[in-house]
Structures are given as C-alpha cells and as structure tokens.
Amino acid sequence: MTSLHVAIVGAGPAGSSAATFLAQQGARVTLLERNRFPRDKICGDGCTPRTLWMLERLGLGALPTSADAAPVDSVYALSPGGVVLEETIPSRLFGGKASVITRQVLDERLVRRAVQAGAELREGVLVDGIERDAHGVLLRCREGEPLRADLVLGCDGSPSVVRRALGAPDFPRHEGAFAVRAYYENVRLSHPRSFAFFWEKELLPAYGWIFPLPDGRANVGLGMRADQLDASEAKLPALLEKFCASPRVAAELAGARRVGKVKGHHLPYGSFSQHTQFDRALLLGDAAGFVNPLTGEGIEFALESGAFAAEAVAEAVAAGDFSARGLSGYARRWETRFRTAFHLNRRLMWAFERPWLLDRVFRTANRSTSVRGELSDILAGEATHISWRFVAEVARGG
C-alpha cells in the first residue's frame, strides 16, 4: 500500500472513514474538502446503534458518551391517528445504544481521526472536475494546482461532482427526498432519551422528527420524497412551521426557542444505488446514494462504505488491478450488507404513507412483541424481509 496515493473528495463521514482505514493500511491519502472545520452539515444528527459501532471501530468510541452527545435508547413514534409506540432499542442491535451528536462536532472528530491516522487534509479546496487515464487520476481544483493520484474516492455527498464526472446518472426525483431541519433550545421533551418520529395526517407523506441534543437543545425536522414534494407544490420550510404548530409537536416544544435558520438538503435513496465502482474510482456515502429510504439515515452507511472501500482497495493493490473489475470487491461488500434492506424499506414507504395502515401497524406492534421487534429492525435499517407472521398479525389488526 505504501506506494499508493488515494485522493478523497469530501471530508464528511464517508471520506473521513475511508481516509482513516486507508491510512491505517499504509496508503498515502489526500483528503480534499471545500469547507473548513468545524463546519455545519444539514442533518438530523441521529446516530444509530450501527453508527456507534462504526465510531468504535474508528477509535472514537468515547464520543457518544461524552458531554457532546445526547444518549438515546428508545424510539417514540406517533401515528397519524394518534397511536403511540414506545420501544426500547433492542440490545441485539449493536448493544441498543444510540446517540445524537451535531455534525459540527461529529464530522470534526472524524476528520481529526483521519489526520491522526496519517491522512493529509486540505481544507478550502473545491474539486470541480476529474480526468482518468491508464496511469492515474487528475483532480482539477477551483483554486490551486491540480492533484495527481492513483485512485479517487468520491465522498462529496449529494449532488456529487465526482459522480457527475464519472458519468453516473443523477438520482431520479422519486429516488430521493428533501428534508429540512432547525435547532431549538430550552426544550423540555417528554421523551428525552428517544428518537421521536411524528406522522401528522395533514402533512403526509411528509414525516417529522424531534431528536434530543445536550444542554436542552433539539434537532427538529421534516422530510418528503422529492417527486411528491414537486407534486404538492408545497415548500418544506412552510411544512416545518405547520409541523411545529401541530398540537402534539407544539406540546413538545412549549417554551422552546428556535435558534438559527431552517436549512434543507437532498437525500439520495439507496434503492437507486447501482453505479459505485469505475476504473480507478469509487463512490461512497451519499455520492453513491447510501441512504435508508424509510428513515433518511445515512451516516452509518457512509462510515461503513469507507471500511468497504479500504478493503476493496487493498484487494485491488494485491491484484495490481485498479479497473472497475479489480475494485469490484467494493460492490460485493455493500450489496451484501445494504441492498436488500434498502429495497425492502423503499417498498415499505408505501405503507408508511397510508394513515390507516400506519395506525394499524402501530396498534398491532403495541400488542405483539414479534411485530414490535420486526418494526425495530425495519426502522433501524437492519431488516432484510418482513415475515408472514408480521403481515398476518397486522392484517388481523393484532
């Protein structure tokens, strides 16, 4: 690995994770980031149990229990008809511990970890094009000298300059969402250790969340599939206002104050992921579309894709083959781990947009341990199928 030079575009979770694992393997890594840390990233800030497991693997296991993180060990969900579902995150899901950490903190810790492992970080560098030939990759930057490397990893989120330069298609509108979030302070939540999800009848198919942060703060947001948003002609910031004014959410935010602006961003769905390896190039994280279509969570997939990329690059080095075929170990890994869950959750979106069905699922889950367990797996993005028992119990209404 020592003679290999890998250029990584984007120092979010995907880029920093890949940089850490590759530098640990002895590669020379240059991490190019258009912003300077600490920087904000529009997100719900929710770190799932698998995210915490990845942080542990990256040597950041202490972060989720530090003063910078709010501990989470349960899910609190409200259906459109007012059915409440409260469930402790099962310990079989990576110990059942989750967390909420602002991306300003999380991403800085991750990038510092990559630098500590030996990666070189270049901040304030915007990559605006790449060219590949038989000998390597040339990255053009808006300011400064172009960079030559053996391989490039596109970790530049969505939309991705690297994705476009590699000729991968854009995400269709129905294979992605837009979401907005705002921060609140002086919040007194009824469930301060829960990821809280709200499906408000008049806002469907949008759904909203309230995630607790340390020091009485919370991340409040709302998302909707892009094609449905187009069709509704609604504006997400206005929908977020409505969401916050709805009685159940207003009760949670009573006495709280919004700080900063409402900000939004695109989320590309994993159900469209299919173009991820090219000659001398890989796409990771949001640039590849590794986002759970049902929940919008993507940090865990970004981090894990970094580990998969490092393993696949090691195989390509051993074989002396940096073609798409030589890098195919990457697709093999992420497809085994994510693909089925992405497709299942994409199909389940249909059910989560129907108020009567969602009410029924929640009601059934309240009565049935097995349905509740399966629902936890689905929401955590760990389920690969739903059982006939689940379907039968929901059909019977519990």
Ligand SMILES: Cc1cc2nc3c(=O)[nH]c(=O)nc-3n(C[C@H](O)[C@H](O)[C@H](O)COP(=O)(O)OP(=O)(O)OC[C@H]3O[C@@H](n4cnc5c(N)ncnc54)[C@H](O)[C@@H]3O)c2cc1C
């Ligand atoms: C509103 C919202 C809420 C969300 N909530 C959650 C949640 O609660 N939990 C969860 O797990 N996921 C959530 N997600 C998804 C999550 O934010 C992403 O899946 C995750 O950030 C993907 O990480 P990444 O490293 O692939 O990309 P990013 O985090 O987007 O990082 C990309 C990096 O590349 C840099 N960059 C971009 N272009 C260039 C360029 N041309 N040159 C150099 N640098 C460049 C950017 O500045 C950035 O630092 C949410 C997303 C949104 C929009």
